[in-house]
Amino acid sequence: MNGRDGGFRGATGTAAVLTGLGAWLPPRRVTNDDLCARLDTSDEWIRERIGIAERRLAAPDVSTGDMAVEAAARAMASAGVDAVDALLVATSSPDHPCPATAPWVAHRLGLPQVAAFDIAAGCSGFVHACAVAAGLIASGAARRVLVVGAETMSAMVDPDDRATAPIFGDGAGAAVFEADSPHAEGALGPVVWGSDGSLADAIVVPAGGARGRHERAGAPQGDFFVHMRGNEVFRHAVRRMTHAAREAAARAGWRIDEVDRLIAHQANLRINLAVADALGIPADQVPSNIRDVGNTAAASVPLLLADACDKGELKPGHKVLLVSFGSGLAWAATTLVWPAGLAPDCENPAPPLFQGPPMTFEQVKEILTTKGGLPAAPIAPDASLASANIDSMALVVLSMQVEEGTGVEVSEDVLAQAATVAELAELVGRYAEPRA
Structure with missing residues (x-):
């Protein structure tokens, strides 16, 4: 399992081959100047110490699962597939402590009853998940696996902490792996991974878990956010990533001078340059x-893969070395030869999660009046649900008619989130879920 056997290979020599990539970033950009307006820091300091000019932050009503759905749908479109055997979501910021986020993501993608689970390995989670996907494929438990890395780090970072607020951003990336020959381009190579729990508190959210739960009510608010010992993390990141990357290349039979691209977790530009130099x-x-x-x-790793491929920095035949490091402490590295014909989907809107025409305001009004028995006069696009006399029973009628007419299930609780009648039509298209 650690790569000493040359990687994950099934009895018939089956390997996990990369066939699709997808990415999604929240539209909201937060620049260093935006942060400097309320934090004791400067644009120059952030750029020099971390290498960041701006980061993307998700809207308050957008979760890790929401972003995972967007990236995953794009990855499946990139691979040209509409079904997978397993779905893995690597995240440190799940939608809930329980249940895992992955089953909900699978449901939203129209993948009913598929094996789906989360992997919590910090910033190294995506490469860990790729290793698990390779193992599932090698064992014959799956032929096609969708791997997602998704984070709402803004939910875990104290916005007033100058040590962590400038560092983190939100987003999601995804990849599809399919069973094929270990000699195929895109086949994952040997995996080198490990952990050091003696440094578990080097990157930690102290409160909110099972440990110390008897003190939860009295815990400082800051303990519910990420704490990090930056200098210590820097040293261990450079050391562990360098060793793991060198070992993964060696087990793949590559000399370091044969490596065309180093894809490293984007923790800190200086860390990555130090690893490359070493x-x-x-x-x-x-x-x-x-x-x-x-x-x-x-x-970070799938987002970087999609970005580099989209910019032409990853070319067919390139020997690519992937390495990551994060909380745990945990690290992982692997290799692949970049495949021809891979086109990441990171700009276009995600493919629709269900088939059927969008609901218009006129259709909503017609249903509410003819099926729900409501008077037509108060039902205007900008009218609130209350002023339009749309109560919970009317929403039940609407949801049933939508399902009957389009084959799409949408909960009345979801429809109740609309502020206006016009938003009902938008919500049907935004939250509708395919029937199992």
Whole structure:
């Protein structure tokens, strides 16, 4: 399992081959100047120490699962597939402590009853999840696995902490892996991974878990956010990533000078340049997007893969070395030869999660009046539900008619979130779920 056997290979020599990539970033950009307006820091300090100019932050009503759905749908479109055997979500910021986020993501993607679970390995989670996907494929338990790295780090970071607020951003990236020959381009190579729990508190959210739960009510508010010993993390990140990357390349039969691209977790630009220098890989062979998106934790490696591929920095035949490091402490590295024909989907809107025409205001009004028995006069696009006499029973009628007419299930509780009648139509398209 640690790569000493040359990687994850099934009895018939089956390997996990990368066939699709997807990415999604929240539209809201927060620049260093935005942070400097309320924190005791400067744009120059953030750029020099971390390498970040701006980061993306999700809207308050957008969760890790929401972003995972967007990236996953794009990855499946990139791979040209509409079904998978398993779905893994790597995250440190799940929608809930329980249940896992992955089953909900699978449901939203129209993948009923597929095996789905979360992987919590901090910023190294995506590469860990890729290793698990390779194992599932090698064992024959799955032929196609969707791996997602998604994070709402803004939910875990104290916005008033100058040590952590400038670092993290939100986003999601995803990849599809399919069973194929270990000699195929895109096949994951040997995996080198490990952990050091003696440094579990180097990156930690102290409160909110089972440990210390008897003190939860009295815990300082700051203990519910990420705490990090930056200098210590820096040293261990450089040391562990360098060793794991070198070992993964060696087990793949590669000399370091044969590596065309180093794809490293985007924690800190100086960390990645130090790792590249220690390995002897030129800086121009180390793609980076941290300047524009920040540290997106488990989402960082797939986001960088999609970004580098989209920009033409990853070309068919390139020998690519992947390495990551994060809380736990945990780290992982692997290899692949970049496949031809891979086109990441990171700009276009995600494919629809269900088939059927969108609901218009006129259709909503017709249903409410003819089926719900409501008077037509108060039902205007900008009218509130209350002023339009739309109560919970009317929403039940609407949801049933939508399901009957389009085959799409939408909960009346979801419809009740609309502020106006016009938003009802939008919510049907935004939250509708395919029937199992």
